[in-house]
Amino acid sequence: MSTEQLLGICTGIIFGFLLQKARVLRYEKQIGALLFKDMTIFKFMLSAIIVGMFGIMALVDLNLITLIHKSMNMGGVILGGALFGIGWAVMGFCPGTSIGAIGEGRWHAIFGVLGMVVGAGLYAEMYPFYKVTVLSWGDFGKIGLPEALAVNHWVIASVLAVLFIWLFRMFERKGL
Amino acid sequence: MNTNIGSLDRQIRILSGIILLALPLMNMVGPWGWIGVPLIVTGVYKFCPLYSFIGVNSCSIEGVVKNADGWSPYIAGALVGVLAIASVYLTTVYMGKSTYIGASTTFVRAAGFAVQGVDPVHVAENAYYLKERVKLDWQFLLVIGIFFGALLSSTTDKSFKLESVPDIWRDQFGPSIVYRALSSFIGGIIAMMGARLADGCPSGHGLSGMMQLSVSSFVALALFFGFGAIVANLMYRKI
Numbered sequence: 194m195s196t197e198q199l200l201g202i203c204t205g206i207i208f209g210f211l212l213q214k215a216r217v218l219r220y221e222k223q224i225g226a227l228l229f230k231d232m233t234i235f236k237f238m239l240s241a242i243i244v245g246m247f248g249i250m251a252l253v254d255l256n257l258i259t260l261i262h263k264s265m266n267m268g269g270v271i272l273g274g275a276l277f278g279i280g281w282a283v284m285g286f287c288p289g290t291s292i293g294a295i296g297e298g299r300w301h302a303i304f305g306v307l308g309m310v311v312g313a314g315l316y317a318e319m320y321p322f323y324k325v326t327v328l329s330w331g332d333f334g335k336i337g338l339p340e341a342l343a344v345n346h347w348v349i350a351s352v353l354a355v356l357f358i359w360l361f362r363m364f365e366r367k368g369l
Numbered sequence: 370m371n372t373n374i375g376s377l378d379r380q381i382r383i384l385s386g387i388i389l390l391a392l393p394l395m396n397m398v399g400p401w402g403w404i405g406v407p408l409i410v411t412g413v414y415k416f417c418p419l420y421s422f423i424g425v426n427s428c429s430i431e432g433v434v435k436n437a438d439g440w441s442p443y444i445a446g447a448l449v450g451v452l453a454i455a456s457v458y459l460t461t462v463y464m465g466k467s468t469y470i471g472a473s474t475t476f477v478r479a480a481g482f483a484v485q486g487v488d489p490v491h492v493a494e495n496a497y498y499l500k501e502r503v504k505l506d507w508q509f510l511l512v513i514g515i516f517f518g519a520l521l522s523s524t525t526d527k528s529f530k531l532e533s534v535p536d537i538w539r540d541q542f543g544p545s546i547v548y549r550a551l552s553s554f555i556g557g558i559i560a561m562m563g564a565r566l567a568d569g570c571p572s573g574h575g576l577s578g579m580m581q582l583s584v585s586s587f588v589a590l591a592l593f594f595g596f597g598a599i600v601a602n603l604m605y606r607k608i
Contacts, residue, residue, distance in 0.1 A: 196463050196464070197463070197464050197506065197507045197510075198505060198506075198507065198510045199510075200456075200459055200460060200463060200464070200507060200510075201506070201507035201508060201509070201510030201511040201514065202510040202511070202513060202514040202517075203514065204452065204456045204470070204511050204514060205510060205511035205512060205513060205514015205515045205517070205518060206514040206515075206517050206518040206521065207452050207514075207518060208449065208452060208470065208511065208514065208515055208518060209514060209515035209516060209517060209518020209519040209520075209521075209522070210518035210519070210521055210522045211440075211445045211448050211449050211452065211518075212445075212449075212515065212518070212519060213439075213518065213519040213522035213523050213528070214439050214440040214445045214522055214526075215439055215440060215441075215442045215445035215446065216438075216439040216442075216528075217442065218519055219535070220535035220537070220538065221535060221536065221537055224537060224601055224605065226594075227594070227597040227598045227600075227601035227602075228598070228601050228602060228605055229598065233442045234442075236442040236443055236446060237442040237443075237445060237446040237449070238446065238571070238575055238576065238579075239446070240442065240443045240444075240445075240446025240447045240449075240450065241446040241447065241449040241450040241453065241576055241580075242450070242576065242579045242580055243447075243450065244446075244447045244449075244450025244451060244453075244454070245449075245450035245451075245453040245454055245576065245577075245580035246450075246579070246580045246581075246582065248450065248451070248453075248454030249453070249454060249457060249580050249581060251401060252454065252457065252458060257458060257461065258457050258458060258461045258467045259461070259467045260467070260581045260583075261467055261468075261469060261581070262578070262581060262583040262584075262585065263568045263569050263573070263574065263578055263583055263585045263586065263589075264568065264585060265583075265584045265585040265588070266568070266585070268566075269566045269567055269568060270566075270567045270568070270585050270588050270589050270592075271588070271592065272563075272566055272567075273562075273563045273564065273565065273566025273567030273568070273589070274563065274567045274588065274589040274590075274591070274592025274593055274596070275563065275592050275595075275596045276559055276560070276562055276563030276566065276567075276596075277559075277560050277563030277564050277567060277570065277589075277592070277593050277596075277597075278563070278592055278593045278594065278595060278596025278597035278598075278599075278600065279556075279559055279560075279563070279596050279597070279600050280556045280557065280558070280559030280560025280561070280562070280563055281556070281560050281571075281593060281597045282556070282596075282597045282598075282599075282600035282601040282604065283552055283553075283555060283556030283559065283560075283600060283604075284552070284553050284556030284557050284559075284560055285535070285538075285552075285553065285556070286553075287472075287560070287570050287571045287572070288472040288473045288475075288476060288512075288560070288561070288564060288570045288571075288572065289472035289512070289515055289570065289571070289572040290571075291557075292472070292512055292513075292515045292516050292519075293515045293516065293518070293519035294519070295516060295519075296515065296516040296517065296518070296519030296520040296523065297519045297520065297522070297523035297528065297529055297530070298523065298529045298530045298531045298532060299530075299532045299535070300531060300532070300533065301532065301533050301534060301535070301546065301549050301550065301553060302553065304549070304550040304551075304553035304554045304557070305553040305554065305556060305557040305560075306557065307554060307557065308553060308554035308555060308556065308557020308558045308560075308561070309473075309476045309557040309558070309560060309561040310476055310479050310480050310483065310557075310561075311480070311554075311557070311558055311561075312476070312557055312558035312559065312560065312561030312562050312565075313473075313476040313477040313479070313480040313561050313565060314480035314483070314484060315558065315562065316477070316497065316561065316562050316565040316566075317477060317480060317481070317484075317495055317497040317498055318495070320495075320496055320497035320500075321496060323566065324496075327566060328566075333584065335583075336583070336584045336585075337581065337582045337583055337584065338582040338583070338584055338587065339582060341584050346582060349582055350582065358419065358422065358423060361423045361425075361443070362422055362423045362424055365423055365424035365425060366424060
């Protein structure tokens with residue numbers, strides 16, 4: 194096993210361990226979040242984002258890492274985001290959690306995994322078509338919110354952190 | 370003043386606060402080691418204003434472990450944040466390129482491997498497989514790791530449970546595994562098509578993209594949840 198692969202599997206094991214400990218791998222939790230009845234997934238994701246965001250910005254400012262933004266391709270992100278949302282609700286898992294769900298015994302997630310492999314294969318076949326249609330509808334490139342708004346990244350991160358913490362307060366008050 | 374910090378939480382705060390504070394004093398890191406100060410102060414006084422604001426506490430096990438038997442999603446989530454930071458740094462050092470946590474590209478590689486078994490020439494000529502490269506890379510191993518991590522965690526705390534149909538699904542659509550399997554399979558196809566068009570899933574866009582403040586990730590995540598919420602509400606509407 195190469196260093197790259199060893200690093201990947203170790204990161205994955207810890208990630209899967211934490212996903213399972215937070216109990217976010219379950220169908221009930223995924224659907225619960227989409228029905229706004231159980232906010233566990235929001236609490237988990239937003240906590241990760243608050244911590245990760247400040248750490249990543251510090252490492253970028255120290256020139257230790259670089260940011261890799263995904264392209265703001267209008268057709269791709271909007272159509273793809275909508276399609277993903279629909280499929281997510283029907284399947285009840287997202288790509289990462291489906292694999293973890295099988296690990297904790299929810300073996301019906303295997304059908305979702307098979308569907309996703311088929312979906313990826315279909316996408317690869319249709320890629321030349323998407324490239325000249327949906328993906329050519331306009332691309333704002335790999336941009337971050339600080340450049341787009343011309344506001345310092347620490348300011349944006351702090352505003353988001355306050356917003357997320359305020360959301361946590363709301364979730365706890367409503368017992369969600 | 371009420372106390373809302375339990376003894377274990379208190380020890381962790383004071384210890385990590387001292388370590389963080391020692392780093393800038395020894396000139397090992399920049400000024401941000403000073404965030405150790407509030408950790409020590411809150412630890413000493415056993416009161417955290419943030420906990421008080423949100424409405425949680427770590428005095429009792431119930432405070433930390435809110436959802437039945439697992440860990441508090443706030444704590445597990447914060448640890449995922451730490452993992453994400455460590456992983457970007459380590460991939461930059463050892464692989465020469467900053468690499469962020471994601472999952473959906475692995476499904477393209479898995480499809481590539483499957484098609485390769487039947488028609489290797491086709492995979493070698495397909496533009497998308499050439500773009501994403503069909504190999505057992507960092508992310509592929511990460512996705513395999515998620516399985517083992519979940520297995521390890523669930524079998525050691527007795528939450529491993531074989532489930533063919535989720536309870537809420539059974540209440541709404543009946544006990545048939547066929548419908549669940551079919552819905553899961555079709556949902557999977559649609560979701561992955563979407564994830565590839567959007568270039569990410571709730572891991573790549575939702576966690577990694579949001580942490581980097583990427584514009585595309587804010588848009589993608591809003592659409593993931595927006596359309597997901599519409600469909601979930603249609604599926605689980607009360608008749």
